[in-house]
Amino acid sequence: MTELSKRIMEIVLMSLGEGFVKKYYEAEFNGCHGYLRIINYSPPDDFKEEVEGLGMHTDMSCVTVVYPDEIGGLQVRSREGKWMDISPCEGTLVVNIGDMLQAWSNGKLRSSEHRVVLKKPVNRFSLAFFWCFEDEKVILAPDEVIGEGNTRMYKPFVCLDYVKFRESSEKGKFEKVGFTVKDFAGINITRTHPPENLS
Ligand SMILES: O=C(O)CCC(=O)C(=O)O
């Protein structure tokens, strides 16, 4: 899984800019580590229709590789706020971009908002591998990744501080996660002068 995550990261860097693998892969992602979570979702005894197995959230990782079983239920939210089913397909893994990569890429890569919905009264299993920056890493999007003429969207922050922020705002369980990396480190652009040509 680690090797797979590294390969995915290389491809992601290739897509962000020419020469970025050489410049940033070793320098920025060398300290990444991963952990695997085995998840068992049990339907409630009084199951009637759909129930939420895991509430809407974004992952705190750089990338997450998910292996869902054949039951289905993973959903991702579109920009317009529509929930879309990620149908399981044999031999296929699901890859999510996480918050750490969203901040590092200055928002060029979007951390997916997703959830799990149980649609049938059966147990559901999944494996999720979270590949993350080291706790002490300071995430700061390189100027070249931001690109000329674009504004920096996130203040630099220490990874572990974000993890703690999320843990303290999640109220114990995966309820609706109201806060993401934007709330933690997003820079509010305040105008220093009124917009022109507004008459
Ligand atoms: O179980 C799944 O399919 C997804 C799990 C997930 O999103 C998570 O653990 O962060």
Ligand SMILES: [Fe+2]
């Ligand atoms: Fe997730």
